[in-house]
Amino acid sequence: QKEVEQDPGPLSVPEGAIVSLNCTYSNSAFQYFMWYRQYSRKGPELLMYTYSSGNKEDGRFTAQVDKSSKYISLFIRDSQPSDSATYLCARARTGNQFYFGTGTSLTVIP
Amino acid sequence: ETGVTQTPRHLVMGMTNKKSLKCEQHLGHNAMYWYKQSAKKPLELMFVYNFKEQTENNSVPSRFSPECPNSSHLFLHLHTLQPEDSALYLCASSQARDAGNTIYFGEGSWLTVV
Numbered sequence: 326q327k328e329v330e331q332d333p334g335p336l337s338v339p340e341g342a343i344v345s346l347n348c349t350y351s352n353s354a355f356q357y358f359m360w361y362r363q364y365s366r367k368g369p370e371l372l373m374y375t376y377s378s379g380n381k382e383d384g385r386f387t388a389q390v391d392k393s394s395k396y397i398s399l400f401i402r403d404s405q406p407s408d409s410a411t412y413l414c415a416r417a418r419t420g421n422q423f424y425f426g427t428g429t430s431l432t433v434i435p
Numbered sequence: 436e437t438g439v440t441q442t443p444r445h446l447v448m449g450m451t452n453k454k455s456l457k458c459e460q461h462l463g464h465n466a467m468y469w470y471k472q473s474a475k476k477p478l479e480l481m482f483v484y485n486f487k488e489q490t491e492n493n494s495v496p497s498r499f500s501p502e503c504p505n506s507s508h509l510f511l512h513l514h515t516l517q518p519e520d521s522a523l524y525l526c527a528s529s530q531a532r533d534a535g536n537t538i539y540f541g542e543g544s545w546l547t548v549v
Contacts, residue, residue: 359537368441368525368540413478417536421466421485421529427477 328352331414331426340435344401348414348426351395357417358390360399362410363428369413373399404433437461439541441526447547448516456511456544458526466531467509468538469501472523484509485531516548 331348338344350356357376361369373388375381381388389398397414411428418424439460448454460467469481483491484503498520500512509526523545529538 357536361540366523366543366545368439368523368543371537371539374537415538417538421468421483421490421531421536423480423529423536423538425478 328424329414329416329426332429333427335430335432337432337434338404340404340406340433342404342433344399344404344408344431344433346399346401346412346414346429346431348397349395350397350416350424352418353392353395356390356392358388358397359415359417360386360388361413361415362408363413364410372412406433406435408433439526439528439539441524441541441544443544444542445545445547447549448513449549450516450518452516453512453514455513456524456526456546458509458511458541460507460509460526460528460539460541462528462539464528464530464539465506466529467503467506468527468529469499469509469511470525470527470540472525472543474522478525482511513546516546518548521546521548 329350359374360372362372363369378390378392385402387400409432411430413428414426442457467484471479480493481495482501487503502510523543525543526541527538529536
């Protein structure tokens with residue numbers, strides 16, 4: 326079983342829609358979770374990080390962690406064409422161990 | 436300069452060439468990484484350096500040779516590569532600590548082997 330599982334999509338939504346991106350993870354060791362946005366031919370950009378269950382909000386973005394079900398989500402409100410990118414979820418364990426999902430490709434249609 | 440800077444951004448090399456990728460981080464981190472990202476594939480960890488010491492080599496072929504002269508700089512020396520090595524090579528950095536890490540990536544170096 327992979328450390329982090331992510332639906333690759335692709336996901337296509339109209340502008341203004343609420344987007345939900347989801348990942349599951351398999352190990353319950355110390356958890357630190359991150360979401361990255363990667364535009365085509367660019368490196369991943371850190372969007373949000375959290376280590377606790379519940380919601381963390383930053384502008385139009387909300388990261389949600391449910392440790393009981395080992396589920397992490399990223400919600401994008403009022404989606405814009407500029408949000409079109411691949412979104413990667415990741416979790417960090419102790420030290421330098423990082424585990425990444427395969428990424429979900431999102432297209433927001435004007 | 437802020438964040439993680441990689442040069443060159445694009446590189447085309449023949450299979451007999453020798454080239455190097457360079458990475459510099461301005462975040463005060465003490466761990467640096469090389470990742471490979473191929474089309475439609477997840478990130479593949481290649482090498483990890485903590486405080487200039489290599490702590491992980493993820494079964495990478497010897498035609499890839501990393502060098503970390505200090506905690507801020509990382510190189511990836513390339514020689515006799517194969518066409519299947521064409522990919523986006525990402526440098527990243529983080530703090531090397533027991534808990535609570537985030538990892539930051541550079542823009543990547545697009546490598547094409549012809």
